Structures are given as structure tokens and as C-alpha cells.
Amino acid sequence: MKDSLVRVENLSHRYSIQWAVKDISFEIPEKGIYGLLGSNGAGKSTTMNIISGVLKQSKGDVFVKGINLSKKPIEAKKQIGFLPQNPPLYLDTTVEEYLTNCAHLRKIDSKQVKEAVDHVLEKCAISHFRKRLIKNLSGGYRQRVGIAQAIIHEPAFVILDEPTNGLDPNQILEIRKLVKEIAEDRAVLLSTHMLTEVHAVCDHIFMIEHGKMVFSGKAEDFDNYLAPNTVFVRLLEMPTVEELLKNIEGLENVEEFGGPNYRLKFSVLNQAVERVVQASVKYDWRLEEIRAEKNSLNDVFAALSKK
Structure with missing residues (x-):
């Protein structure tokens, strides 16, 4: 039996005495775009930080391509790409310098670094900005650089936290198109407050409220959750x-x-x-x-x- 790309089992995390997430379980079986919804404070960020390996959970397990993230973090993280809500960009470096540094941090073989950088520059349509300082880029292009660092090591699973936040309508459409292209080869978990964004790009939706999973299903099932009246x-x-x-x-x-x-x-x-x-x-x-x-x-x- 083929294992899911990502499997989360009974995930719980507590800050001090309060549980941020409690006993969450879900699976991402294959490539595609999966939406993660929830109100402010619902537990979305905690969940994403845990499954990206940034935060250690209080209880439960996360498996990426069958690898336990807690027991084999380095091996599991090779399969994970992560774009936080505020992209981790070094504004005083050029786009090429930044992505080259990211490639080395991701342990890409030195002989393959240039090829990896060239590939994501083309994939994210930023090749013409390779020599430009990141601080001189618009918000939309900075977001593209952030996405490029998340996929430079060809992960099987990519987590994008609010990738269209603060962008204008044209930039939103461009990022949507890029996310769809990325999801042709891998699974993408997309967190957003914009329901139109979920409707436009997601195949499957997870929704967390008060630290618990309240919905897991196809996008059309979410649309039809309430009987029209x-x-x-x-x-x-x-x-x-x-x-x-x-x-x-x-x-x-x-x-x-x-x-x-x-x-x-x-x-x-x-x-x-x-x-x-x-x-x-x-x-x-x-x-x-x-x-x-x-x-x-x-x-x-x-x-x-x-x-």
C-alpha cells in the first residue's frame, strides 16, 4: 500500500497551559493544492510550524514520505519547503546571491547549485532580476523569491503561508498561476484568510478552529457544506x-x-x-x-x- 506524502497523527501542542492545537490528524495523499483555513488564533500557524519542522510538538507525529519528522528531522526536511508569512529574505543581497546561499543551506551538491538556482529563477519568472538587490524588488517579486527558496531543493511537499498577502490583484493572479504550476509536481499546503483564494486554487480543504479539525474534504464539499435555503x-x-x-x-x-x-x-x-x-x-x-x-x-x- 502506497504511503501518503504527508501524514499527521494526533498532533497536539501546548503553549504554557493552553493547547494551541489538540489531537489533529489528516493526510495529504498526493500532489495537488490543499487549503488550510481557520480564524485568527485557530491554530493554523502552530500546525504549519510543526509540520515544517520549525516547532517541536507536545504530542503526536508527522510523517513526510513515510519519514518521521521528529526521529529523522534532517532526512524529512529534505522533502519540505516552507514560505512563512513574512519571507526570510536578506534584502541587501542580490536575488542570485540569496538563492545560492539557500541552495548551500539545503545541502545541494556544490556542482549542482548553479543549475538549481537557474531552474528556480526560470520557474518563478525572476531570471531578469537575478542581479538586482532584493530590497529594490516590488512586493510581488519578493514573494516570488520567497517561493523560489522554498522549492530550490525540489521538495515533495511545500507549505505556503499567506503567499498573496498584501499583493495587488494582478500580482495575486500571477502568484496563483505560479502555485498551480508548482503543484503539478508536488503537494502544496496553502494557508490563507482569503476564501476567494481557496476557491480559486485549492483541490482539498482543511479547516481548524479552536485547535481542532472541523472540516476535511474536497473544495466542492466545502462549498456545499450548508444546504442552500x-x-x-x-x-x-x-x-x-x-x-x-x-x-x-x-x-x-x-x-x-x-x-x-x-x-x-x-x-x-x-x-x-x-x-x-x-x-x-x-x-x-x-x-x-x-x-x-x-x-x-x-x-x-x-x-x-x-x-
Whole structure:
């Protein structure tokens, strides 16, 4: 049986007397992009720091390609790349100097260092900046340099903490494209507060709240975690809220958008559309548009975090 790329078993960590994470278990079976979500203080950073080898856990085990990170840290870390939220850049070095130093720190054979540096410069589209001081780069290109150091040793598993934080819309799109390219060859764990980011790039989602895993599943399962219960309608013969509530079975609440537009909230959405159509015909409300609405990612996040 093929072992997962990453396996986390009963992971717990305590700062002083408070548990930051408690009994977390999950697997990353193969290459792809895996999202890590959670509110501030939920335990995301602690989890990432442990599985990247930066922090020693209180309990539990982390395996990377079957290697126990606690028992064989050097061997396991050869398979891990990590980009913290604040990239560990030396601003007074050139891009090439910095990446060369990173290659040596990663124990890449001296004869292969130049090739490794050239490869990540091209991969991250920063070859034309190789002689430029890092302090003279824009935020987007600094982030690319940070990603380059995380993959220079060709790890099987890469952890990216808020890789698009503080970037403009164009830079975000460029980093998304780069992350997708990186994930063609390896597993990427992407931590972000931006739900649109998760929706745009992630295949699978983990969500941590209060130090515990509250969701693990495919991105589409996250989208559909809450059963939809609202219907958008446009009624040209505008009824009052009281008329709608009185004459449509199962209708709990009405939100008016101004003019003929309404959002109707039902206890159960099953057959709600049919009931609205029937009432519209019966009372001559002149229904022009109707559609069942999906819950937003914010709704799902709020439900899982119980906020």
C-alpha cells in the first residue's frame, strides 16, 4: 500500500497551559493544492510550524514520505519547503546571491547549485532580476523569491503561508498561476484568510478552529457544506412582505432589495421554487426571474467556526 506524502497523527501542542492545537490528524495523499483555513488564533500557524519542522510538538507525529519528522528531522526536511508569512529574505543581497546561499543551506551538491538556482529563477519568472538587490524588488517579486527558496531543493511537499498577502490583484493572479504550476509536481499546503483564494486554487480543504479539525474534504464539499435555503425572485407586481409570508408555504423571511427584487429564505429549500411559482400565478405577481442561491463561502466559514 502506497504511503501518503504527508501524514499527521494526533498532533497536539501546548503553549504554557493552553493547547494551541489538540489531537489533529489528516493526510495529504498526493500532489495537488490543499487549503488550510481557520480564524485568527485557530491554530493554523502552530500546525504549519510543526509540520515544517520549525516547532517541536507536545504530542503526536508527522510523517513526510513515510519519514518521521521528529526521529529523522534532517532526512524529512529534505522533502519540505516552507514560505512563512513574512519571507526570510536578506534584502541587501542580490536575488542570485540569496538563492545560492539557500541552495548551500539545503545541502545541494556544490556542482549542482548553479543549475538549481537557474531552474528556480526560470520557474518563478525572476531570471531578469537575478542581479538586482532584493530590497529594490516590488512586493510581488519578493514573494516570488520567497517561493523560489522554498522549492530550490525540489521538495515533495511545500507549505505556503499567506503567499498573496498584501499583493495587488494582478500580482495575486500571477502568484496563483505560479502555485498551480508548482503543484503539478508536488503537494502544496496553502494557508490563507482569503476564501476567494481557496476557491480559486485549492483541490482539498482543511479547516481548524479552536485547535481542532472541523472540516476535511474536497473544495466542492466545502462549498456545499450548508444546504442552500434562499431563493432570489423578481416580481413585477410587487407584493408586500406580509403577503409573501402569508401565501408561500415554508417561507421564513423576506429581504427586499428595492424595486421588484426579493430574497426569500425558507426552512427547507426542497420544492420552494415550485411553491413560489404557484403563488405568483395564483396572485398575479408577474414573476420575471427566479433562482435558488448557493450559500457563500463566508456563510460556510462562519458556520464551521461557529461565529
